[in-house]
Amino acid sequence: MGITERKERQRGELREHILQVARDMVMKEGFGALSMRKLADAVEYAPATLYLHFENRDAIARELCVRGFQELLAALEPAAAVKDSAERLSQLAEAYLAFGLKHPETYRLIFMEDPKLSADLFQDKKEGPGPKSFALLVRAFEDLKADGRALEATSAERLAEVFWAGLHGIISLKLTCSGFQGAPAEALVKTLVATLVHGPKPARRSR
Amino acid sequence: MGITERKERQRGELREHILQVARDMVMKEGFGALSMRKLADAVEYAPATLYLHFENRDAIARELCVRGFQELLAALEPAAAVKDSAERLSQLAEAYLAFGLKHPETYRLIFMEDPKLSADLFQDKKEGPGPKSFALLVRAFEDLKADGRALEATSAERLAEVFWAGLHGIISLKLTCSGFQGAPAEALVKTLVATLVHGPKPARRSR
DNA sequence: AGCAATAAATGAACGGTGTTCACCGAACGG
DNA sequence: CCGTTCGGTGAACACCGTTCATTTATTGCT
Numbered sequence: 386m387g388i389t390e391r392k393e394r395q396r397g398e399l400r401e402h403i404l405q406v407a408r409d410m411v412m413k414e415g416f417g418a419l420s421m422r423k424l425a426d427a428v429e430y431a432p433a434t435l436y437l438h439f440e441n442r443d444a445i446a447r448e449l450c451v452r453g454f455q456e457l458l459a460a461l462e463p464a465a466a467v468k469d470s471a472e473r474l475s476q477l478a479e480a481y482l483a484f485g486l487k488h489p490e491t492y493r494l495i496f497m498e499d500p501k502l503s504a505d506l507f508q509d510k511k512e513g514p515g516p517k518s519f520a521l522l523v524r525a526f527e528d529l530k531a532d533g534r535a536l537e538a539t540s541a542e543r544l545a546e547v548f549w550a551g552l553h554g555i556i557s558l559k560l561t562c563s564g565f566q567g568a569p570a571e572a573l574v575k576t577l578v579a580t581l582v583h584g585p586k587p588a589r590r591s592r
Numbered sequence: 593m594g595i596t597e598r599k600e601r602q603r604g605e606l607r608e609h610i611l612q613v614a615r616d617m618v619m620k621e622g623f624g625a626l627s628m629r630k631l632a633d634a635v636e637y638a639p640a641t642l643y644l645h646f647e648n649r650d651a652i653a654r655e656l657c658v659r660g661f662q663e664l665l666a667a668l669e670p671a672a673a674v675k676d677s678a679e680r681l682s683q684l685a686e687a688y689l690a691f692g693l694k695h696p697e698t699y700r701l702i703f704m705e706d707p708k709l710s711a712d713l714f715q716d717k718k719e720g721p722g723p724k725s726f727a728l729l730v731r732a733f734e735d736l737k738a739d740g741r742a743l744e745a746t747s748a749e750r751l752a753e754v755f756w757a758g759l760h761g762i763i764s765l766k767l768t769c770s771g772f773q774g775a776p777a778e779a780l781v782k783t784l785v786a787t788l789v790h791g792p793k794p795a796r797r798s799r
Numbered sequence: 800a801g802c803a804a805t806a807a808a809t810g811a812a813c814g815g816t817g818t819t820c821a822c823c824g825a826a827c828g829g
Numbered sequence: 830c831c832g833t834t835c836g837g838t839g840a841a842c843a844c845c846g847t848t849c850a851t852t853t854a855t856t857g858c859t
Contacts, residue, residue, distance in 0.1 A: 388827080396836090421817060431838045433819080442817065497704055500768050507771040515772065539783055543775050547758065547783045550773075554761025555754070561707050564714040565722065566757075568750050576746055576754045580788055599806085599855095628846060638809045640848080649846065 400438045403428055407445050408452070415490045416446065416498055443501060446494065450502045453491040454514045460484045465521045470528035474582045477525065478552055478574050485556035486570065497557055522548060529582065544581065551577045607645045610635055614652050615659070622697045623653065623705055650708060653701065657709045660698040661721045667691045672728045677735035681789045684732065685759055689781050692763035704764055729755060736789065751788065758784045 406427045410419050421442055425432040439445050460483070464476035485492040495503060506515035522545035529535040535544065555573045558565055566573065613634045617626050628649055632639040646652050667690070671683035692699040702710060713722035729752035736742040742751065762780045765772055773780065 392835095420815085422815080432817085433839080434837055436818070437836070497764065497768060500770060503769045504771060507769060515769075519772075536787065539786070543779065543783050546773055546775060547762070547780050547787070550761035550765055550780060551754065551758040551784070552761070553765055554757035554759070557704065557764055558757055558760055561704060562710045562714060562722075563707060564711060565726075566753055568753060572750065573754050573757060576750050577758070579746070580743065580754070596856095603807095627844085629844080639846085640810080641808055643847070644807070 396438075399428075403435065403438060404445065404448060404452075408449055411449060411494060412488065412490050416494050419446075443499075446498070446502050447505055449491075450495055451505055451514060453488070453495050454506050454518075456488075456491070457481075457484050457495070458514050458518045461518060461521060465525075470525050470532060471534060471582050474522075474525045474529065474548070475578050477521065478548075478578050479571075481552050482556060482570055482574050485552075486559070489560050492556065493560060496553060497560070519545065519549070535582070548577070548581055551581065603645075606635075610642065610645060611652065611655060611659075615656055618656060618701060619695065619697050623701050626653075650706075653705070653709050654712055656698075657702055657705075658712055658721060660695070660702045661713050661725075663695075663698070664688075664691050664702070665721050665725045668725060668728060672732075677732050677739060678741060678789050681729075681732045681736065681755070682785050684729065685755075685781050685785050686778075688759050689763060689777055692759075693766070693777065696767050699763060700767060703760060704767070726752065726756070742789070755784075755788055758788065 403424065407419060407424055410424065410427070419442070421435055422432050424445075425435055435445075439448075461477055461480050464473060464480040467473035467476055495506070506513060510516065523541050526535060526541035526544045526548070530537065530541055535541075552574065555566075555570050555577065559570050610631065614626060614631055617631065617634070626649070628642055629639050631652075632642055642652075646655075668684055668687050671680060671687040674680035674683055702713070713720060717723065730748050733742060733748035733751045733755070737744065737748055742748075759781065762773075762777050762784065766777050
């Protein structure tokens with residue numbers, strides 16, 4: 386009686402296929418260009434069929450959102466493995482920036498589109514990709530403080546939040562107000578790392 | 593023969609009225625909820641009439657965008673008049689944050705919606721509200737450097753860009769990923785100012 | 800005053816969107 | 830073999846931005 390299992394599997398495969406095609410559309414033409422009708426057309430089903438697998442267009446978007454975030458998290462992993470805390474933060478910043486510039490539409494979807502979409506990422510206080518990747522930053526700053534190389538008056542959590550916000554600001558400004566920044570994003574990230582991590586004064590040398 | 597003048601004036605007044613109503617709609621329900629038909633309905637004209645005064649929906653959005661930015665610039669003006677450079681930067685940051693939190697939909701429209709909209713703000717290299725307000729920040733950092741209170745290895749322009757990006761990151765994350773930040777935005781801005789302006793080490797006391 | 804010209808405003812249409820629901824047909828269980 | 834269940838769909842509803850021929854109002858001129 387593996388017949389209902391087969392059906393379930395096929396159902397899941399179709400769902401996956403739809404998401405895959407939707408992902409391609411978003412990456413190629415942006416989230417705004419993702420329409421249920423075009424998507425249905427692309428997967429060769431009637432529009433109504435999509436609603437058998439997803440409640441909404443937003444449901445698809447949310448799913449793409451968490452998947453995009455997981456990709457981002459995966460892209461950060463190598464950098465997170467670096468031993469030295471300062472170097473780790475520097476490489477995390479570079480990896481984060483690289484992801485944002487390489488997948489602008491995905492980045493937009495995750496962080497700039499709609500609060501409803503990103504809500505899923507951070508609702509679980511401990512689990513979920515959002516807090517998990519944030520914890521990477523916090524740990525790095527904790528290590529940095531343990532080495533006596535960071536502002537002692539400020540908690541690692543807050544430093545991590547400011548760090549993330551700084552990175553996000555650089556990327557999102559580049560994505561929407563491209564003509565604004567004079568310096569390339571890489572240089573700005575370097576400055577951000579220099580001030581927040583290495584300390585702002587006359588570019589102190591290590592410990 | 594002031595008759596054509598009267599017509600011109602009336603034309604301008606209607607245009608202004610349309611923009612005013614559109615502004616209200618955006619502030620109340622967000623840019624996405626601004627539709628030509630609802631707007632036409634609100635000003636009691638046929639939809640087609642709007643196209644006698646604006647090329648596009650985007651044209652209206654662009655206009656709202658530059659006006660929003662001018663409001664932002666106006667909100668920064670008091671802070672920009674402060675003598676002490678460090679204090680000035682601190683107050684500029686506070687004012688910027690306050691504007692973003694007070695007019696979230698306007699802020700979204702200016703900085704987070706569509707590159708096409710914000711393009712107008714920064715295209716003129718020297719004139720225009722964009723470069724003008726950016727110059728405020730640059731000047732503040734120049735003054736800060738003149739007082740010997742800032743990273744000498746980094747240009748004032750770059751510091752200003754990172755500063756702006758940091759502020760924008762804090763606000764835009766708050767607006768879209770509200771559940772993300774643990775600390776209130778004001779605290780994050782304070783930390784940002786502390787590290788970028790006052791210097792990160794043990795919270796140095798003024799000059 | 801009456802008429803031609805000009806400007807303002809519109810109704811209706813086109814092609815697009817998300818979403819719903821009654822319906823169909825094929826596969827399944829008894 | 831028949832009834833039920835379920836994947837799939839066509840057609841519809843209510844919107845959207847935009848265009849254009851047409852109507853309506855206003856102006857300038859004779």
